[in-house]
Amino acid sequence: MIADSSSGRRLGRALASLRGLSVGDALGSQFFVPANYPLLKRREVPPGPWQWTDDTEMACSVVAVLAAHHRIDQDELARAFAEHHDFDRGYGPAVNRLLRLVREGGDWRLLAPALFNGQGSWGNGAAMRIAPLGAWYADDPEQATHQAEISAYPTHQHREAVCGAMAVAAAAAFAADPAGPPSAEALLDGVIALVPKSAVAAGLRRARDMLDYGDAGTVAAVLGCGRRTTAHDTVPFALWSAARSLGDHEQAFWTTAQVGGDVDTTCAIVGGVIASGEAGAPPEEWVRQTEELPEWVPGRSFP
DSSP: OOOOOSHHHHHHHHHHHHHHHHHHHHHHHGGGSGGGHHHHHHTOOOOSOBOOOHHHHHHHHHHHHHHHHSSOOHHHHHHHHHHTOOGGGOOOHHHHHHHHHHHTTOOHHHHHHHHHHHTOOOBSHHHHTOHHHHHHTTTOHHHHHHHHHHHHTTTOOSHHHHHHHHHHHHHHHHHTOTTOOOOHHHHHHHHHHHSOSSHHHHHHHHHHHTTTOOOHHHHHHHHOOSTTOBSTTTHHHHHHHHHHTTTOHHHHHHHHHTTOSSHHHHHHHHHHHHTTSGGGOOOHHHHHHBOOOOTTSTTTTOO
16 A cells, blocks of 8 residues: 655545545434435435534544644544534533533543443444544554554543544545555455454454345344444444445445434444545535535645
């Protein structure tokens, strides 16, 4: 894999991934509205504009920190999460409280590991926001997993949440290969090689074994699709779906959305991974209907 490692190209790839993530998040969230269920079955999009959720808001902070520091600075990332935290974007209650306390002067190093009786959160929040980091590190998937691990800790310190973030970052790094998207098998093999032993890793191995399954519903029944909002119930299916449709954003979205579950998050992950590669940009009409990225995102109008 050879990728341009200049800061400008890194930011361009990260922003492309972020746009794909925001479209998947915003469009996916529309299908929590009962009136839109028939549209989902027919693979038709509802009228815009589509508002994104906490998935995109946190991913914007990841990109902002990378643009400023060219790596993940945990204190700056926690500060950015807290500063830009919008309660109405759909954050989980534990992270809502954590970010409010950080904003009030609390130390994330004490707050994050104390969640859930000292186990830390194993939710899918660290994974949903991280694809742009993988695109940033397209020249070094191993470094992508390292930086993704670091990025998870300010909010998610359970091993499964961390491994989920590592897996998504690695997938985005492989998908961003300028030589073109890898095969589905190569992408998942590369990710599996970089993710530590965990339930997420076990799910990824099952996903690899199910690449020839044509029915996404069956795969989701085995792997999970985010209904429990845990990393290991979310990431394996999302990466199965992304791997099978690299270069085809629409196909990836509909395959992911139609199985239900945590649709905005699974579609955010898939959208971010797919759009990391030049052939995986979302349809322009979908981009136009998606809420614009915040003004504070560096280079948001980057070509």
